[in-house]
Amino acid sequence: MPVSVKTYAGVEEAARALSASRSARFFGGGTLVMRALNEGTQAFDTVIRVTDPALRQVKPEGDRLTIGAGVTMAAVLANRDLAFLHPVARSIGGPAVRTMATIGGNLFAACPYGDFTVALLALDGAVTIAGGGRALNLDDFLKVRDREPRVIVTSVTITRPRDAQAFRFHKVSRIKPKGISVLSIAAHLPQSGGRVNNARVAYGAMGPTPLRVTGVERALEGRSLDASGIAPALAAATERLDPPTDALASSWYRREVAPVHLRRLLLNQAG
Template sequence: MTTLETYPTMEDAARAMGADATFLGGGTVVMRAVNEGVATPRLIRVTDPGLAQISTVGEILRLGASVTMADVLAHRDLAFLHPVARQIGGPQVRNMATVAGNLFAEHPYGDFATALLALGAHVTMTGQGGPRAIDDVLRDRNRAGLVSAVEIPRPRDVRSFGFRKVSRVKPKGVSVLCIAAYLPRESGRIRGARVAFGAMGPTPLRSSGVERALEGQMLDTATAEGAAAAATEGLSPATDQIATEWYRREVAGVHLKRLLTEMERG
């Protein structure tokens, strides 16, 4: 039997959590598991409407944990993230799927988290002081705690952000892999490259080899080829029903090069 507990705030929910409890966001993953009979003694949810808010503080875009993919798509300031949110499930999933839930959804999910990783987002964990770098939260996500918000530094130039998702079923298949790249430029040269891959490891991962190949370079064909050659450095793709590890490794560089070429053309 599963019981559902409802709390007014994230702090109350955090106090109520325990080894037998699962936090319920939009429920697209959790409720499917419950319906399939996965033992979940306690489900915990929060009704605080503040968690569904999107706000801007200076150059920081703040998304509450319960903001859905549909909310992202309806917000003009988040237009650079629309190509990401639009490719997550179908309309019903997007109406329920939350930003925080995407950080914890297991392989091959996590397309939005991959974009947030490339953008250098910070994550506010309930009761843990200031925001933490998303890299740290993803690395240790089984012990992370409850997320109350995600903060995204607004890209200086929205054309410096690109996203590409590869799936077998269009338009709403899950990822064979996805790639998010944030490539800010100074005097035409890439400074502070962040490139993340989804479905190429247990969580979204940055590719240090690609970032090294891009840093300080002009974004042109030679640079894209150099980055593609380093595409899988540091990644650990799995074999599953969607693709083999071999296939994922084979195509990662090809799709990275295509993404970089699209970004070069603007």
């Protein structure tokens, strides 16, 4: 099936064209769309691109930071303001993939992909969508993501950790360092007086989309990050979760290893 490519200078114009066509898909970095095309997809016949440079900007705003949806993993690694996200970007694919893969595209990656989104979720991410600048908490966006495939995310705004040790990320894969996730964990663990205050913990590859582990967050509140302090959080590590079974791991296996790797992350022992 022939595929047409339409390029727009502005995001709003592209968003109108995308929402008007059920046979169109947005082209961010291309790692998802091009794979579908190479596999002979019949799901769409039009690819929409945007050249707006605003999609590739990074803007610090006090204790928050806005990252354009077109920022690539390679650009993250080159940006000092995003140093706390370097380990996350480095875990995604090899150099060729990182020069293409974008922040916005990662938001739409199906399980077990989407590791960068796990980090954004732990950092209280909020997405801005073209077409009036609608803003959604990342938690809410992920719940409706698959029902809204024809929206363009323009940016993601996150909390910038005040302490480098407060943000932690760990990816478990069978092929290192860039394999597909068996499990990924991200946590923002601000502390006050040696006690966790307002923890956010997220998993990848433990559900259909990246998800927050609210039971773990509640169990960590007011606790110290030592073996006794994190014990309640480990007990809640897989509470109410139904991980997928795929070619990488079974649901049972993911449930078994999640507390092990969560413990390593919380004790800052994850490699």
